[in-house]
Each structure stands twice: as structure tokens, then as C-alpha cells.
Amino acid sequence: MLTIKNINTYYGQVHALKNVSLHLQEGEIVTLIGANGAGKTTLLNSISGIVPPKSGQILFSGEPIHELPPHGIVERGISQVPEGRQVFKPLSVEDNLELGAYLRCRKRDGKKEAKETMTMVFDLFPILMERRKQLAGTLSGGEQQMLAIGRALMAKPKIMLLDEPSMGLAPLVVQEIFRVIENLAREKKTTVLLVEQNARVALKTASRGYVLETGKVILDGDAADLMENRDVQRAYLGRDKKEIWER
Amino acid sequence: MEGVFIQTLVSGLLIGFLYALIAVGLTMIFGMMEIVNFAHGDYLMIAMYFSYWFFVLFGMDPLYSLPAVTLLLFGLGILTYYLLIKPIINAPMLSQIFVTFGVLIFLRGLATFLWKVDYRMIPQTVLSGNIQLGDVYIGIPQLTAAAGAIICNGLLLWFLKKTRLGMALEAVSEDKEAARLMGINSDRMFALAWGIGIATVGVAGALLTSFYYVFPEVGANFGVITFVVVALGGFGSVTGAFAAGIIVGLVEVLSGFLIGPQFKFMFVLFLYLAVVLIRPQGLLGKK
Numbered sequence: 001m002l003t004i005k006n007i008n009t010y011y012g013q014v015h016a017l018k019n020v021s022l023h024l025q026e027g028e029i030v031t032l033i034g035a036n037g038a039g040k041t042t043l044l045n046s047i048s049g050i051v052p053p054k055s056g057q058i059l060f061s062g063e064p065i066h067e068l069p070p071h072g073i074v075e076r077g078i079s080q081v082p083e084g085r086q087v088f089k090p091l092s093v094e095d096n097l098e099l100g101a102y103l104r105c106r107k108r109d110g111k112k113e114a115k116e117t118m119t120m121v122f123d124l125f126p127i128l129m130e131r132r133k134q135l136a137g138t139l140s141g142g143e144q145q146m147l148a149i150g151r152a153l154m155a156k157p158k159i160m161l162l163d164e165p166s167m168g169l170a171p172l173v174v175q176e177i178f179r180v181i182e183n184l185a186r187e188k189k190t191t192v193l194l195v196e197q198n199a200r201v202a203l204k205t206a207s208r209g210y211v212l213e214t215g216k217v218i219l220d221g222d223a224a225d226l227m228e229n230r231d232v233q234r235a236y237l238g239r240d241k242k243e244i245w246e247r
Numbered sequence: 248m249e250g251v252f253i254q255t256l257v258s259g260l261l262i263g264f265l266y267a268l269i270a271v272g273l274t275m276i277f278g279m280m281e282i283v284n285f286a287h288g289d290y291l292m293i294a295m296y297f298s299y300w301f302f303v304l305f306g307m308d309p310l311y312s313l314p315a316v317t318l319l320l321f322g323l324g325i326l327t328y329y330l331l332i333k334p335i336i337n338a339p340m341l342s343q344i345f346v347t348f349g350v351l352i353f354l355r356g357l358a359t360f361l362w363k364v365d366y367r368m369i370p371q372t373v374l375s376g377n378i379q380l381g382d383v384y385i386g387i388p389q390l391t392a393a394a395g396a397i398i399c400n401g402l403l404l405w406f407l408k409k410t411r412l413g414m415a416l417e418a419v420s421e422d423k424e425a426a427r428l429m430g431i432n433s434d435r436m437f438a439l440a441w442g443i444g445i446a447t448v449g450v451a452g453a454l455l456t457s458f459y460y461v462f463p464e465v466g467a468n469f470g471v472i473t474f475v476v477v478a479l480g481g482f483g484s485v486t487g488a489f490a491a492g493i494i495v496g497l498v499e500v501l502s503g504f505l506i507g508p509q510f511k512f513m514f515v516l517f518l519y520l521a522v523v524l525i526r527p528q529g530l531l532g533k534k
């Protein structure tokens with residue numbers, strides 16, 4: 001469904017993505033793990049058209065999309081939930097959600113359909129319904145993450161890109177958010193690319209995974225295999241450290 | 248004495264609303280893209296000349312030509328964005344200052360070249376006259392200008408808070424990247440901000456022409472005051488600019504009344520210094 005072929009992305013002189021390739025199949029959850037500064041956010045932003053790649057290709061259902069502007073990407077059905085949520089703090093929860101459907105609302109019947117999607121989002125996250133008149137800036141971290149996910153869902157994406165949704169959240173909230181993500185893939189057939197530092201949770205949720213290190217994909221495969229991989233365990237699951245401690 | 252004092256307060260309030268209207272455009276453009284439009288007052292000057300020439304050439308009263316002037320300035324704002332601002336949007340601040348300052352010099356030079364340095368005034372408009380309330384006289388043009396400024400600011404606030412397009416503008420000014428991820432074309436929003444920001448100056452200029460001289464340097468005074476208003480209200484804050492406009496209008500007339508008219512701008516500038524020193528983010532500014 002989404003195929004990334006050998007992309008290279010730069011920030012000025014900084015070569016942030018080096019020949020990265022990756023593919024997503026419809027309805028699957030794929031995770032992308034890697035340390036700080038590995039280039040995970042850059043990869044999502046390359047897909048979203050925020051930092052377009054200098055070379056290589058990104059194909060969505062066979063069509064090249066790497067030269068489209070960000071709104072073109074959203075229009076095709078790829079939405080991103082950015083790192084650190086980035087909700088519009090001075091706007092209400094409801095207005096944040098409405099902005100998520102910005103492009104859809106410009107079409108005929110778009111407004112009515114967006115209302116239906118909003119009901120769906122409120123079903124997924126009932127707390128947002130309760131807080132819908134509240135300013136987004138006054139929500140807790142977990143609620144803001146739910147809002148950020150809900151806002152992306154308002155575009156009715158075929159592919160969701162999630163950048164570290166568990167960041168800074170309590171385990172219970174992380175569980176709830178991951179339950180929703182699994183649901184989206186299973187029931188709504190939404191394809192999910194999940195960036196995480198919390199590799200354990202991510203590999204449990206995903207069917208496949210990629211490991212990014214200093215801008216390169218160094219490993220990929222089934223999530224279960226990656227979970228068993230020695231290098232992954234050492235670098236991202238802290239298994240070795242635990243063994244030392246246990247010994 | 249008391250009557251004169253009230254008279255002073257009223258005129259300060261009336262001019263304050265107009266300052267607020269001029270400042271709103273400047274603060275909005277800054278809030279969107281952190282570019283300070285040094286030529287803001289000179290767009291006001293252009294608007295006033297448009298009003299003036301509509302009167303001289305077509306006999307149209309400034310009040311009636313207001314929609315046309317507003318539309319022209321809206322177009323001029325959009326044109327400015329695509330021609331001059333877009334190429335320097337990611338340039339260092341100094342280059343941006345040079346560009347908008349260049350526009351200031353260009354517009355003043357153009358006006359002087361085309362229309363000479365003469366002070367021009369429309370002798371009689373549909374608004375000429377006063378109304379009397381007790382001891383207080385209020386000029387109808389000034390009253391109309393204040394009412395127009397209130398209406399225009401109200402419409403703008405409604406547009407920003409209640410319409411989808413307005414919310415998209417706010418989203419871009421709050422977080423450009425997140426807005427782009429929502430599918431909002433930030434480039435178009437920047438153009439729209441310039442259009443609206445300069446159009447508000449168009450409204451202000453059209454209202455001002457009924458009771459103020461038109462000359463190439465008219466933007467200088469208003470420009471400086473506008474910066475004070477925007478700094479006081481908080482760069483980027485539309486509601487802040489509104490409150491600050493009224494405060495600056497009052498400070499100006501009160502210091503003129505209590506101390507001496509020659510000092511009124513000095514106190515406005517004192518106010519500016521005080522803000523910069525005590526509360527650099529302004530009354531309602533972020534950060």
C-alpha cells in the first residue's frame with residue numbers, strides 16, 4: 001500500500017535518512033524503533049511532505065507522492081499524529097477536531113460526514129466528548145494525545161503515522177491508547193506506522209518492525225522475531241541490563 | 248474644566264479604536280509568520296490617497312468608496328506577500344527587516360513622486376459636522392471612524408474564532424507544522440493574513456480620510472503609534488492590540504491635556520519603553 005524506496009533526506013548538510021526503504025501493507029501495524037536522533041521523526045515527516053526527500057521514491061498505491069505538498073498527502077489519505085501531540089492549545093477540543101477535517105469540509109456534504117466522524121472519535125475517546133468545549137491546552141498529557149489521534153482520524157486516513165504516542169504517559173493511559181490503535185487496524189482496516197522508543201509495547205502491538213540507527217534501517221522483520229533478536233534486546237529492550245541486575 | 252476633561256477622554260477613546268484597527272493587521276501578520284511589517288503605516292497612507300482620489304476623480308465620498316478601498320488594499324496585501332514576502336520567508340530576520348523597510352521607503356517615495364508633498368484634505372464629506380452631548384462635542388467623522396473600527400474588529404474576531412478559514416489561520420499562527428499536517432496550505436494562509444492585515448488598514452485609511460490630512464509622510468506617525476500598540480498588546484495578539492489601542496489613545500490625549508500637546512507622543516513612547524522593560528511580551532502576548 002505504501003512503498004518507500006531508497007529515500008535520502010537532508011537538513012541542510014545533515015544527512016538524516018540514508019537510503020531508507022520500507023513498506024506497509026493494508027491494515028497492518030508496523031513499528032519503527034530507534035534511539036534518539038535516529039531519524040524516526042524525519043522519516044514520518046518525509047512521508048508527510050514536511051521534509052521532502054532529496055532522492056528516492058515514496059509510492060502510495062503505486063502512485064508517487066514524494067513531490068506532493070503536505071496538504072496533498074493528507075488529501076490522499078495519510079495523516080500524521082506528530083511527536084509531542086502538537087494540539088492547537090488556544091482552541092477548543094471540538095475546534096481541534098474540526099481542523100482535522102479541514103480538507104474534507106471543503107467538499108460537498110463534507111461537513112455532515114465530518115460530524116459523523118466526530119461521533120466516531122467520541123466513541124473511541126469518551127473523555128474528549130466530556131471535554132469538547134474545553135481549550136486543548138488545559139487537557140492532561142494523555143487527553144492531549146487522545147485529541148491528537150482523534151484530530152488525525154477526522155481526516156479519515158487510510159494510513160496513520162504515529163510519532164511516539166506513549167511519550168511521557170502513565171502505563172494505564174498508554175494501554176488505552178494502544179488498545180485504540182489496535183482497534184483501528186483490526187476493525188477500520190487503517191494501516192498504522194507506529195514510531196516508538198517504548199520498543200516492548202510497540203513490538204507487542206505491531207506485526208512487523210524496522211530498526212533505525214543513525215538514519216539507516218539496520219534490521220527489519222516480524223515483530224516476534226525482532227523481540228527475540230539479541231541486538232534488539234540489548235539496545236532497545238534492556239534485557240541484558242536486567243540479566244546483569246538479576247545475576 | 249470638567250467638560251474639557253470629558254471631551255479629552257472621549258476623543259482619546261475614539262482615536263484609540265482606530266489605532267486598534269490599524270494595529271490588528273500588523274499584529275496578525277506578525278503572529279502568523281513573525282515578520283514585522285515596517286511599512287504598515289505607509290499602506291495606511293496609500294489607502295488614504297485611494298480614498299482621496301476616489302473623491303477627487305469620481306466625486307465619491309470616502310464613506311462610499313470604503314468597500315472599494317478595502318478591496319484594493321486586500322489585493323495589495325496579497326500581492327506584497329507573493330512578490331516580496333514569500334521569497335524571504337525563511338531568510339534571516341535582518342533581510343526581512345530590509346525588505347519591509349524597503350517597502351516603506353518605496354511607498355513614501357512613490358507617493359511623493361506622484362502626488363507631491365502637499366497636504367490634501369477633502370473639504371466637505373457626508374459625515375462633516377458635530378453632535379453635542381451636554382458640554383461635549385463629538386465630531387461625526389471621528390465617531391463614525393470609531394464605530395467602523397469597532398465593527399471591523401468585531402467582524403475580524405468573529406471570523407478568526409468562528410469560521411473554518413479563520414480557525415485555520417489561527418492554527419497556522421499557533422503551530423505551522425501541525426497545521427500543515429492537518430492539510431492546511433500554510434502558504435495560502437500567509438497570503439490571506441497579508442490580505443486581511445492590509446485590508447484592515449484600508450478600512451482605517453478610508454475612515455481617516457474624512458477628517459485627516461493626506462500627505463506622503465502621514466504613515467510615519469501612525470506607524471510609530473501602531474508599533475507601540477502592538478508591543479503593548481503583545482506581538483501577535485489580536486485581542487491585545489484592541490485593548491492596547493484604546494490605552495494608547497487615552498495616554499496620548501491625557502498627556503496632551505494634562506501636560507501639554509507638544510509632549511503627547513513623548514508619553515506614548517515612554518509607554519513603549521516601559522512595556523519593553525517591564526513586560527516585554529506585552530499585555531496578552533505569548534512567551
Ligand SMILES: Nc1ncnc2c1ncn2[C@@H]1O[C@H](COP(=O)(O)OP(=O)(O)OP(=O)(O)O)[C@@H](O)[C@H]1O
Nearest residue numbers: 011014016034035036037038039040041042043083
Ligand atoms: N530541523 C532540523 N534541522 C537540523 N537537523 C535536524 C532537524 N531535525 C532533526 N535533525 C537531525 O536529524 C537527525 C534525526 O532527527 P529525528 O528528529 O528524525 O530523530 P528521532 O529518531 O525522531 O529522535 P527522537 O527519538 O529524539 O524523537 C538528528 O541527528 C537531528 O539532530
Ligand SMILES: [Mg+2]
Nearest residue numbers: 040041042083
Ligand atoms: Mg522523533
